[in-house]
Amino acid sequence: MSFRDSLRLFERAPSPRPEVGGGAPACPLPAAGEGSGVEAQADCGSVDPSLIDEQGLIDRGRGILHAEARAIVEAAERLDGAFVRAVHRLEACSGNVVVTGIGKAGIVARKISATLASTGTPSHFLHPTEAMHGDLGVLRGDDLLLALSQSGETEEITRLLPHVRARGIPIVAITGRAESTLGRAAEVVVTSGPVREACELGLAPSTSTSVLLALGDSLALVTSALRAFTAEDFHARHPGGSLGRQLMHVEDVMRALPLCRTALPEESVRSVFSRALPARRTGAVMILDHGGTLAGIFTDSDLARLFERRNDTAIDGPINEVMTARPTTIRVGTRLRDAVELLEARRLSELPVIDAAGHPVGLLDVVDLVGMVPPELLDLPLQRVA
16 A cells, blocks of 8 residues: 555544544644645634643644645655756756755755765755855855745845856755746746645644655755765765664674684694683684684684583594584675674674685674664674574
8 A cells, every 4th residue: 555545544534533621623734735825824723732632632743744744745746857857957066066945944954955965965055144144155156056945935045046046056946836936046946835834823834844855855865866876885974873883894893813813623622712812802713724714613602511511522622623614704895784684693693704715804793793783783692602
């Protein structure tokens, strides 16, 4: 079932309106697309908030979300060739896509600019008022102006337009009416259409800003797809935070081979563990053959089992007789997110990292990942498991 079909079912479903003190029905939320104004006054007065029960609050919250969602769906169905022209304009821009707006639209403009910049399109925000007091100097001839105004008549924006056009800088507009002042000044207009604000007064920018943001995101992300923007490109622009960590590679966090415990196949378990530990203790020993290829792995859990069974013979025997041969490994260059998924799927605590020739280059230890990997990716056992 499509999202629009879900909305239609919601609209048709009988749902009694919550009673508000004295049996008066709650003020209905205005339907998207009603009226001719960009911001229309609601047709009923406010009520005493103390008289709205808990279910009434939930119903009102759902109504607002559905009203905004419905407006976004209608904007999606309204897309036409102008959207295509706008995307090609953004993709062809050799300078910066300069995004502008005032008030709530200005806040949305800042977010759209940030999305453009992080997805492969150089961008920055220009405050329209500050532009009239010297900041017009940031505009270059190879830039493009992306202007946001639901009404298309915002004074701060309309004052800016002649100065931008005088510099020969193309304008792409996201606005409710193509025939508005902003629409007429723009080379391409992506229309958000008539919307009714979701608040009961019909005044607070809500539905309109949601639609502006959704249209801006769609422009930015479709442009990014045209640029063949990759996850590696995104990581280069977003190395920090949870998203950055998800796009890290295993070699960014593994313990390099010189910091790992290694052994030859014929060495005894006792001799291997009697050697001095590396600066950072690891929970596994990688066994390398004489050609430097990984032959197996022996974990602290393996050692604990030998002690529990009082198996001194095995402890004094060659480690290759008690190691796990052909262990699970991961190739250098693999994303950390994929490595974490492999650790979780196999219930492992250590994962050797190898190169194309099968030579180990390091070791991923789950202890190192705790606190580094986003919690939603890390659901691993705390105890070491062979």
